[in-house]
Amino acid sequence: MENAAWYVLPNEADIETPSLIFYVDRIKENIRLLINMIDDKSRLRPHVKTHKCIEVTQLLLHAGIKKFKCATIAEAEMLGLSGADDVLLAYQPVGANILRFIKLIKQFPNTNFSCLVDDFKVAAQLAEQASAEDCIIQIYIDLNVGMNRTGVLVNEATALFKQLSKLKNLSMIGLHAYDGHIHDSEMRVRKEKSKPIIEILKNLSKELEEIGGRKLNIVAGGTPTFPIYAKETDFDCSPGTFVLWDKGYQDAYSEQPFLPAALVISRVISQPAKELICLDLGYKAVASEKPLLNRVFFLNAPELHVESQSEEHLVLSDTKSHSYKIGTVLYGLPYHICPTVALYEKAVILDADGNIQYWDIIARKRKITI
Incomplete structure (x- = not known):
């Protein structure tokens, strides 16, 4: 893990998917x-x-x-x-x-x-x-x-x-x-x-x-x-958006130096055909108001092409030979982070010791107490 990309979680096997991750x-x-x-x-x-x-x-x-x-x-x-x-x-x-x-x-x-x-x-x-x-x-x-x-x-x-x-x-x-x-x-x-x-x-x-x-x-x-x-x-x-940043603003406003600080992670749950893989990242897990190709970008799988999305599934294709297996974890940078965050009750964070903690997305509710 010493040379792992910044986003790779050392304990990804312990994290349920789909999940929202905040990088503090x-x-x-x-x-x-x-x-x-x-x-x-x-x-x-x-x-x-x-x-x-x-x-x-x-x-x-x-x-x-x-x-x-x-x-x-x-x-x-x-x-x-x-x-x-x-x-x-x-x-x-x-x-x-x-x-x-x-x-x-x-x-x-x-x-x-x-x-x-x-x-x-x-x-x-x-x-x-x-x-x-x-x-x-x-x-x-x-x-x-x-x-x-x-x-x-x-x-x-x-x-x-x-x-x-x-x-x-x-x-x-x-x-x-x-x-x-x-x-x-x-x-x-x-x-x-x-x-x-x-x-x-x-x-x-x-x-x-x-x-x-x-x-x-x-x-x-x-x-x-x-x-x-x-x-x-x-x-x-x-x-x-600066506080978490996203793919849409990263592409559009290069003069603003903010870092992507929130990702959605998902796993391959099926391989319905040789060139296809399916993730547990439907439009209940990532904002879907943008066109299909502009909803999520996978940092560790940029070559994958989005074929379809439904409530709980995201189907991707790769015309080349690939090594994705059921259970493979993919890290997705949403194109629009604000409505994506609102889809989750909690965000996963890692404390200073690398332990999993959870922050409530408390204001995703229409009403807290008032």
């Missing part, structure tokens, strides 16, 4: 790399949708990162349980989730929670419930800067800001803009597309600050545009 030393290195890419780590607000795990959150906290972003109330509760200082629920609470969000605020008084708003009627419901529960809800205006998924159009933001300013029990603290539509591989193209968004955010925040008489925070971007916002603005930045 690589996670720590990715956190270090992230901090070195920005002038002030207090501007970092990483998105936890990638890892959904208390232990990874605690590694980030230990490194001095205090602010976080999440997409579900379960993820927000995980951050409260982790002792995070500042949590932005990057979602507009609607219906029963309004009371869930208020319960979250009350249950974790040492964590500062905020949420997104892009609709006045929803904001009025937030304010009404906050008044009934005797609390203040901090809000960010969510802006639609081109992704057309959520947010108010920029030319309607000032009117919404003025309306929101009249509501009691809401505290306006900033603007939020997610530019997920900018995912070009060429950095030059991403910079060109980000430039007008940066100008919009700067100009709009200045206008709203003059109206409201207070400084506003700006939270912007994701992983693809993180290097741009980190260097060219003073905005809070919200990369997420």
Whole structure:
């Protein structure tokens, strides 16, 4: 094992498949790399949708990162349980989730929670419930800067800001803009597309600050545009995938030096034909929203070609003579790690002595306790 590849587990025979593996030393290195890419780590607000795990959150906290972003109330509760200082629920609470969000605020008084708003009627419901529960809800205006998924159009933001300013029990603290539509591989193209968004955010925040008489925070971007916002603005930045990285981002964004830190391992369970092998890695074990050939890449079997995938099976072919036998372990790097992590209840890690430990992917649940 002395010359084994970085990903080979010394006790792979003891690990059930399929399993999700976290490589802790690589996670720590990715956190270090992230901090070195920005002038002030207090501007970092990483998105936890990638890892959904208390232990990874605690590694980030230990490194001095205090602010976080999440997409579900379960993820927000995980951050409260982790002792995070500042949590932005990057979602507009609607219906029963309004009371869930208020319960979250009350249950974790040492964590500062905020949420997104892009609709006045929803904001009025937030304010009404906050008044009934005797609390203040901090809000960010969510802006639609081109992704057309959520947010108010920029030319309607000032009117919404003025309306929101009249509501009691809401505290306006900033603007939020997610530019997920900018995912070009060429950095030059991403910079060109980000430039007008940066100008919009700067100009709009200045206008709203003059109206409201207070400084506003700006939270912007994701992983693809993180290097741009980190260097060219003073905005809070919200990369997420960096902490584990994946094949899709590794191929697309070569300027970002992060290391793959999570793999799925599987075993050959059958050889249905001379040139075919079948693994226990169906689409219940690796994210399957991408085309068949772009779901998983096997580090120790890059020549294998994906033929088909079903719920519990992945069929691969090799036109050359191969030595894969039933029981052979393959290490797969997912193309999209975030939804892959959400498929597992636990991640396998090795402690300093090489013993198997398990970290709960606790926020894969829709509800933890709240």
